[in-house]
Amino acid sequence: xxxRILYVEDNEDNVYMLSRRLRRKGYEVLVADDGAxxxxxxxxxxxxLILMDLSLPVLDGWEATRRLKGAPETRQIPIIALSxxxxxxxRESALAAGCDDYxxxxxxxxxxxxxxxxxxxxxxxx
Numbered sequence: 001x002x003x004r005i006l007y008v009e010d011n012e013d014n015v016y017m018l019s020r021r022l023r024r025k026g027y028e029v030l031v032a033d034d035g036a037x038x039x040x041x042x043x044x045x046x047x048x049l050i051l052m053d054l055s056l057p058v059l060d061g062w063e064a065t066r067r068l069k070g071a072p073e074t075r076q077i078p079i080i081a082l083s084x085x086x087x088x089x090x091r092e093s094a095l096a097a098g099c100d101d102y103x104x105x106x107x108x109x110x111x112x113x114x115x116x117x118x119x120x121x122x123x124x125x126x
Contacts, residue, residue: 002025003027003047003120004027004028004030004048004049005022005027005029006032006038006041006045006047007019007031007032007050008033008050008051008056008064009031009051009053009082010053010056010057014105014107015031015033018107018109018112021109025113027116030047033057035052035056035058035059035064036064038050038059038064038068039064042077043071043073048123049078049079049080049119049120050068050078050079050080051079051080051112051116052099053105054083054090055084055085061083062093062094069098070098076123078101078119078120078122079098079101080099080102080116080119081097081103082104082105083102083103083104083105084105084106101118
């Protein structure tokens with residue numbers, strides 16, 4: 001099995017489509033449906049990478065990312081922010097919050113896959 005990816009997303013359709021495609025590419029996919037669960041699972045399940053929706057219930061993706069990057073046990077895990085709000089400055093805000101990369105929804109799978117592979121390769125070099 002390939003790298004473990006934690007997908008933090010509350011939309012069931014998005015979870016179904018993206019996790020299915022990632023599994024077909026050989027990745028193990030764990031899912032958290034809110035930011036608080038995502039932070040908890042990142043600490044216990046040691047994913048190689050996190051896909052973080054920014055608009056989440058309980059704890060939004062911005063704050064979840066800040067907490068993950070502020071904790072010694074999770075700060076090294078690359079996080080790719082996913083947002084349906086392609087507003088001017090969102091990418092910069094996501095990177096400032098600690099995300100390692102940013103992509104828009106609806107997800108264009110091959111583009112996102114390239115970003116995932118690039119982040120995992122950077123981790124392998126560390």
